[in-house]
Amino acid sequence: MADIRVAVAGAGGRMGRTLVGAVHRAEGMVVSAATEQADSGLIGLDAGEVAGVGKLGAALRPDLDEVLGEFDVLIDFTTPDATMHNLALCRDARCRMVIGTTGLSPGQREAVSEAAIDIALVYAPNMSVGVNLCFKLLAMAAEVMGDDVDIEIIEAHHRHKVDAPSGTALRMGEVIADTLGRKLDDVAVFGRHGHTGPRERQTIGFETIRAGDTVGEHSVWFAADGERVEISHRASNRMTFARGAVRAAQWIAGQERGQFDMQDVLGLREL
Ligand SMILES: NC(=O)C1=CN([C@@H]2O[C@H](COP(=O)(O)OP(=O)(O)OC[C@H]3O[C@@H](n4cnc5c(N)ncnc54)[C@H](OP(=O)(O)O)[C@@H]3O)[C@@H](O)[C@H]2O)C=CC1
Protein backbone atom coordinates (compact mmCIF):
# COMPACT_ATOMS: atom_id res chain seq x y z
CA MET A 1 0.00 0.00 0.00
CA ALA A 2 1.22 3.52 -0.80
CA ASP A 3 2.31 5.77 2.06
CA ILE A 4 -0.30 8.19 3.40
CA ARG A 5 0.77 11.70 2.39
CA VAL A 6 0.32 14.08 5.32
CA ALA A 7 0.34 17.87 5.28
CA VAL A 8 1.03 19.68 8.56
CA ALA A 9 -0.51 23.13 9.01
CA GLY A 10 1.33 25.55 11.30
CA ALA A 11 4.45 23.41 10.98
CA GLY A 12 6.61 26.01 12.73
CA GLY A 13 4.50 26.02 15.90
CA ARG A 14 4.99 24.05 19.13
CA MET A 15 2.65 21.29 18.01
CA GLY A 16 3.49 21.68 14.32
CA ARG A 17 7.17 20.86 14.84
CA THR A 18 6.29 17.92 17.08
CA LEU A 19 3.78 16.65 14.51
CA VAL A 20 6.32 16.80 11.68
CA GLY A 21 8.66 14.64 13.79
CA ALA A 22 5.89 12.20 14.73
CA VAL A 23 4.64 11.77 11.15
CA HIS A 24 8.22 11.38 9.87
CA ARG A 25 8.83 8.54 12.37
CA ALA A 26 5.50 6.81 11.71
CA GLU A 27 5.31 3.70 9.53
CA GLY A 28 3.45 4.13 6.24
CA MET A 29 3.30 7.93 6.35
CA VAL A 30 5.27 10.80 4.90
CA VAL A 31 5.28 14.55 5.48
CA SER A 32 4.45 15.69 1.95
CA ALA A 33 3.51 19.34 2.59
CA ALA A 34 3.61 21.98 5.31
CA THR A 35 2.27 25.48 5.87
CA GLU A 36 2.99 28.46 8.12
CA GLN A 37 1.53 31.91 8.56
CA ALA A 38 2.16 34.01 5.42
CA ASP A 39 4.45 36.56 7.14
CA SER A 40 6.40 34.00 9.16
CA GLY A 41 10.17 34.12 8.78
CA LEU A 42 10.07 30.32 8.35
CA ILE A 43 8.36 30.40 4.93
CA GLY A 44 10.46 28.51 2.37
CA LEU A 45 12.43 26.52 4.97
CA ASP A 46 12.18 22.73 4.98
CA ALA A 47 9.62 21.44 7.52
CA GLY A 48 11.95 18.64 8.63
CA GLU A 49 14.82 21.02 9.26
CA VAL A 50 12.53 23.37 11.21
CA ALA A 51 11.40 20.36 13.29
CA GLY A 52 14.97 19.19 13.80
CA VAL A 53 14.56 15.83 12.06
CA GLY A 54 16.56 16.58 8.90
CA LYS A 55 15.53 17.59 5.38
CA LEU A 56 12.21 16.09 4.24
CA GLY A 57 11.69 17.92 0.96
CA ALA A 58 8.55 19.75 2.13
CA ALA A 59 9.04 23.52 2.22
CA LEU A 60 6.81 25.64 4.48
CA ARG A 61 4.24 27.35 2.24
CA PRO A 62 2.14 30.44 3.12
CA ASP A 63 -1.21 28.94 2.06
CA LEU A 64 -2.68 25.44 1.88
CA ASP A 65 -4.15 26.18 -1.55
CA GLU A 66 -0.59 26.00 -2.96
CA VAL A 67 -0.28 22.33 -1.97
CA LEU A 68 -3.75 20.95 -2.66
CA GLY A 69 -3.28 17.63 -4.46
CA GLU A 70 0.01 16.98 -2.63
CA PHE A 71 -1.50 15.36 0.48
CA ASP A 72 -4.15 12.84 1.57
CA VAL A 73 -4.69 14.05 5.16
CA LEU A 74 -4.14 17.50 6.67
CA ILE A 75 -3.20 17.66 10.37
CA ASP A 76 -4.13 21.11 11.65
CA PHE A 77 -3.11 22.43 15.09
CA THR A 78 -3.11 26.17 14.42
CA THR A 79 -5.62 28.93 15.26
CA PRO A 80 -9.41 28.94 14.84
CA ASP A 81 -9.25 31.33 11.85
CA ALA A 82 -6.51 29.35 10.10
CA THR A 83 -8.38 26.10 10.72
CA MET A 84 -11.59 27.55 9.23
CA HIS A 85 -9.67 28.65 6.14
CA ASN A 86 -8.11 25.18 5.75
CA LEU A 87 -11.43 23.47 6.44
CA ALA A 88 -13.06 25.26 3.49
CA LEU A 89 -10.16 24.35 1.19
CA CYS A 90 -10.17 20.69 2.30
CA ARG A 91 -13.94 20.48 1.91
CA ASP A 92 -13.75 21.78 -1.68
CA ALA A 93 -10.82 19.51 -2.53
CA ARG A 94 -12.34 16.50 -0.65
CA CYS A 95 -9.28 16.05 1.57
CA ARG A 96 -9.41 14.39 5.00
CA MET A 97 -8.49 16.35 8.12
CA VAL A 98 -7.33 15.84 11.70
CA ILE A 99 -8.14 18.99 13.67
CA GLY A 100 -6.57 19.63 17.08
CA THR A 101 -7.08 23.41 17.24
CA THR A 102 -8.99 24.56 20.33
CA GLY A 103 -10.87 27.77 21.08
CA LEU A 104 -13.34 27.37 18.19
CA SER A 105 -16.54 29.43 18.57
CA PRO A 106 -19.93 27.64 18.47
CA GLY A 107 -20.31 28.83 14.83
CA GLN A 108 -16.89 27.47 13.91
CA ARG A 109 -17.72 24.13 15.54
CA GLU A 110 -20.88 24.09 13.45
CA ALA A 111 -18.79 24.69 10.33
CA VAL A 112 -16.67 21.65 11.22
CA SER A 113 -19.81 19.51 11.50
CA GLU A 114 -21.14 20.83 8.19
CA ALA A 115 -17.87 20.10 6.37
CA ALA A 116 -18.10 16.51 7.64
CA ILE A 117 -21.10 16.02 5.34
CA ASP A 118 -18.57 15.99 2.48
CA ILE A 119 -15.24 14.93 4.01
CA ALA A 120 -13.98 12.63 6.76
CA LEU A 121 -12.43 14.42 9.72
CA VAL A 122 -11.31 13.86 13.30
CA TYR A 123 -11.84 16.84 15.58
CA ALA A 124 -10.68 16.46 19.17
CA PRO A 125 -9.43 18.94 21.78
CA ASN A 126 -6.98 16.39 23.14
CA MET A 127 -5.42 13.52 21.20
CA SER A 128 -3.66 11.75 24.08
CA VAL A 129 -4.80 8.25 24.98
CA GLY A 130 -4.78 9.15 28.69
CA VAL A 131 -7.11 12.12 28.39
CA ASN A 132 -9.51 10.13 26.24
CA LEU A 133 -9.54 7.39 28.88
CA CYS A 134 -10.24 10.14 31.46
CA PHE A 135 -13.35 11.19 29.50
CA LYS A 136 -14.71 7.66 30.09
CA LEU A 137 -13.72 7.70 33.78
CA LEU A 138 -15.39 11.10 34.22
CA ALA A 139 -18.67 9.83 32.79
CA MET A 140 -18.50 6.88 35.19
CA ALA A 141 -17.70 9.10 38.19
CA ALA A 142 -20.53 11.50 37.31
CA GLU A 143 -22.93 8.58 36.94
CA VAL A 144 -22.02 7.14 40.35
CA MET A 145 -21.57 10.34 42.37
CA GLY A 146 -24.37 12.19 40.59
CA ASP A 147 -25.96 15.21 42.17
CA ASP A 148 -24.40 14.60 45.61
CA VAL A 149 -21.06 16.21 44.82
CA ASP A 150 -19.58 19.55 43.84
CA ILE A 151 -17.74 19.30 40.52
CA GLU A 152 -14.74 21.51 39.72
CA ILE A 153 -12.38 21.32 36.73
CA ILE A 154 -8.88 22.73 37.18
CA GLU A 155 -6.46 23.08 34.27
CA ALA A 156 -2.91 24.38 33.89
CA HIS A 157 -0.98 25.23 30.71
CA HIS A 158 2.09 27.15 29.53
CA ARG A 159 2.20 30.95 29.44
CA HIS A 160 1.76 31.08 25.63
CA LYS A 161 -1.68 29.47 25.54
CA VAL A 162 -4.26 31.92 24.19
CA ASP A 163 -7.60 30.23 24.92
CA ALA A 164 -9.19 29.52 28.29
CA PRO A 165 -10.46 27.28 29.66
CA SER A 166 -8.63 24.68 27.59
CA GLY A 167 -10.57 22.74 24.97
CA THR A 168 -9.95 19.62 27.04
CA ALA A 169 -11.42 21.18 30.20
CA LEU A 170 -14.51 22.28 28.26
CA ARG A 171 -14.92 18.79 26.78
CA MET A 172 -14.58 17.32 30.29
CA GLY A 173 -17.36 19.66 31.39
CA GLU A 174 -19.53 18.58 28.46
CA VAL A 175 -19.03 14.89 29.24
CA ILE A 176 -19.99 15.42 32.88
CA ALA A 177 -22.93 17.72 32.11
CA ASP A 178 -24.29 15.29 29.48
CA THR A 179 -24.06 12.40 31.93
CA LEU A 180 -25.93 14.39 34.58
CA GLY A 181 -28.60 15.71 32.19
CA ARG A 182 -27.37 19.30 32.61
CA LYS A 183 -26.58 21.82 29.87
CA LEU A 184 -23.00 23.02 30.25
CA ASP A 185 -23.84 26.56 29.07
CA ASP A 186 -26.39 26.84 31.89
CA VAL A 187 -24.22 25.49 34.72
CA ALA A 188 -20.63 26.49 33.91
CA VAL A 189 -18.93 28.98 36.26
CA PHE A 190 -15.63 30.37 34.96
CA GLY A 191 -13.45 31.47 37.90
CA ARG A 192 -14.69 33.23 41.03
CA HIS A 193 -13.92 36.62 42.51
CA GLY A 194 -15.39 38.87 45.20
CA HIS A 195 -18.60 38.13 47.07
CA THR A 196 -19.76 35.05 45.18
CA GLY A 197 -22.30 33.71 47.66
CA PRO A 198 -22.34 30.01 48.51
CA ARG A 199 -21.78 27.44 45.81
CA GLU A 200 -24.80 26.12 43.92
CA ARG A 201 -24.70 22.32 43.72
CA GLN A 202 -25.63 22.11 40.00
CA THR A 203 -22.78 24.34 38.85
CA ILE A 204 -19.59 23.00 37.25
CA GLY A 205 -16.63 25.26 38.05
CA PHE A 206 -13.61 25.93 35.83
CA GLU A 207 -10.29 27.23 37.15
CA THR A 208 -7.44 28.17 34.83
CA ILE A 209 -3.70 28.41 35.56
CA ARG A 210 -1.22 29.77 32.98
CA ALA A 211 2.39 29.38 34.07
CA GLY A 212 5.85 28.70 32.66
CA ASP A 213 6.27 25.79 30.29
CA THR A 214 3.49 23.59 31.72
CA VAL A 215 2.54 21.25 28.86
CA GLY A 216 -1.02 20.46 29.96
CA GLU A 217 -2.61 19.35 33.23
CA HIS A 218 -6.25 18.65 34.04
CA SER A 219 -7.83 17.64 37.32
CA VAL A 220 -11.52 17.13 38.05
CA TRP A 221 -12.83 17.10 41.62
CA PHE A 222 -15.98 15.31 42.66
CA ALA A 223 -16.21 16.68 46.19
CA ALA A 224 -18.70 15.48 48.81
CA ASP A 225 -18.84 15.97 52.58
CA GLY A 226 -16.19 13.60 53.92
CA GLU A 227 -14.54 12.47 50.70
CA ARG A 228 -13.30 13.63 47.32
CA VAL A 229 -12.59 11.75 44.09
CA GLU A 230 -10.02 13.35 41.80
CA ILE A 231 -9.45 12.30 38.21
CA SER A 232 -6.25 13.83 36.90
CA HIS A 233 -4.08 13.77 33.81
CA ARG A 234 -0.67 15.32 33.29
CA ALA A 235 1.02 15.56 29.89
CA SER A 236 4.79 15.85 30.26
CA ASN A 237 5.58 16.38 26.57
CA ARG A 238 3.75 17.23 23.35
CA MET A 239 4.68 13.98 21.64
CA THR A 240 1.75 12.33 23.44
CA PHE A 241 -0.66 14.60 21.50
CA ALA A 242 1.28 14.17 18.26
CA ARG A 243 1.26 10.37 18.47
CA GLY A 244 -2.51 10.52 18.93
CA ALA A 245 -2.82 12.76 15.87
CA VAL A 246 -0.77 10.28 13.84
CA ARG A 247 -3.13 7.45 14.91
CA ALA A 248 -6.05 9.67 13.95
CA ALA A 249 -4.53 10.37 10.50
CA GLN A 250 -3.98 6.63 9.91
CA TRP A 251 -7.57 5.90 10.99
CA ILE A 252 -9.26 8.72 9.06
CA ALA A 253 -7.46 7.66 5.85
CA GLY A 254 -9.85 4.69 5.83
CA GLN A 255 -13.05 6.77 6.18
CA GLU A 256 -15.05 8.40 3.39
CA ARG A 257 -16.92 11.13 5.27
CA GLY A 258 -18.27 12.07 8.69
CA GLN A 259 -17.11 13.74 11.92
CA PHE A 260 -15.20 11.59 14.41
CA ASP A 261 -13.20 12.11 17.57
CA MET A 262 -10.54 10.19 19.47
CA GLN A 263 -13.16 7.97 21.09
CA ASP A 264 -13.75 6.56 17.58
CA VAL A 265 -10.06 6.37 16.70
CA LEU A 266 -9.16 4.56 19.93
CA GLY A 267 -12.24 2.30 19.92
CA LEU A 268 -13.47 3.71 23.26
CA ARG A 269 -16.95 4.76 22.20
CA GLU A 270 -18.75 1.54 23.12
CA LEU A 271 -16.80 0.83 26.34
N1 LIG B 1 -5.91 18.51 20.32
C1 LIG B 1 -4.76 18.38 20.99
O1 LIG B 1 -4.36 17.26 21.40
C2 LIG B 1 -3.93 19.59 21.23
C3 LIG B 1 -4.35 20.80 20.78
N2 LIG B 1 -3.55 21.90 20.87
C4 LIG B 1 -4.04 23.09 20.24
O2 LIG B 1 -3.32 23.30 19.03
C5 LIG B 1 -3.27 24.69 18.73
C6 LIG B 1 -1.83 25.11 18.47
O3 LIG B 1 -1.10 25.02 19.67
P1 LIG B 1 0.48 25.36 19.70
O4 LIG B 1 1.20 24.52 18.73
O5 LIG B 1 0.88 25.35 21.12
O6 LIG B 1 0.44 26.87 19.19
P2 LIG B 1 1.54 27.66 18.33
O7 LIG B 1 1.16 29.09 18.39
O8 LIG B 1 2.93 27.26 18.77
O9 LIG B 1 1.34 27.07 16.86
C7 LIG B 1 0.38 27.50 15.95
C8 LIG B 1 1.11 27.72 14.65
O10 LIG B 1 0.18 27.99 13.61
C9 LIG B 1 0.71 29.06 12.87
N3 LIG B 1 -0.32 29.73 12.09
C10 LIG B 1 -1.11 30.77 12.42
N4 LIG B 1 -1.91 31.10 11.39
C11 LIG B 1 -1.60 30.27 10.37
C12 LIG B 1 -2.07 30.11 9.05
N5 LIG B 1 -3.02 30.92 8.56
N6 LIG B 1 -1.52 29.15 8.27
C13 LIG B 1 -0.56 28.34 8.75
N7 LIG B 1 -0.06 28.45 10.00
C14 LIG B 1 -0.59 29.39 10.81
C15 LIG B 1 1.35 29.96 13.90
O11 LIG B 1 2.24 30.88 13.30
P3 LIG B 1 2.65 32.25 14.11
O12 LIG B 1 3.28 31.78 15.40
O13 LIG B 1 3.58 32.93 13.19
O14 LIG B 1 1.37 32.99 14.37
C16 LIG B 1 2.07 28.91 14.75
O15 LIG B 1 3.32 28.56 14.21
C17 LIG B 1 -3.94 25.40 19.91
O16 LIG B 1 -5.29 25.64 19.59
C18 LIG B 1 -3.85 24.37 21.03
O17 LIG B 1 -4.81 24.53 22.02
C19 LIG B 1 -2.31 21.84 21.44
C20 LIG B 1 -1.86 20.66 21.94
C21 LIG B 1 -2.62 19.44 21.90
Ligand SMILES: O=C(O)C1=N[C@H](C(=O)O)C[C@H](O)C1
Ligand atom coordinates in the same frame (compact mmCIF):
# COMPACT_ATOMS: atom_id res chain seq x y z
O1 LIG C 1 -2.53 24.68 24.02
C1 LIG C 1 -2.05 23.61 24.46
O2 LIG C 1 -0.85 23.48 24.72
C2 LIG C 1 -2.96 22.48 24.67
N1 LIG C 1 -4.20 22.61 24.28
C3 LIG C 1 -5.20 21.62 24.30
C4 LIG C 1 -6.44 22.13 25.03
O3 LIG C 1 -6.76 23.32 24.93
O4 LIG C 1 -7.13 21.33 25.66
C5 LIG C 1 -4.73 20.28 24.74
C6 LIG C 1 -3.52 20.22 25.60
O5 LIG C 1 -3.88 20.27 26.94
C7 LIG C 1 -2.45 21.23 25.25
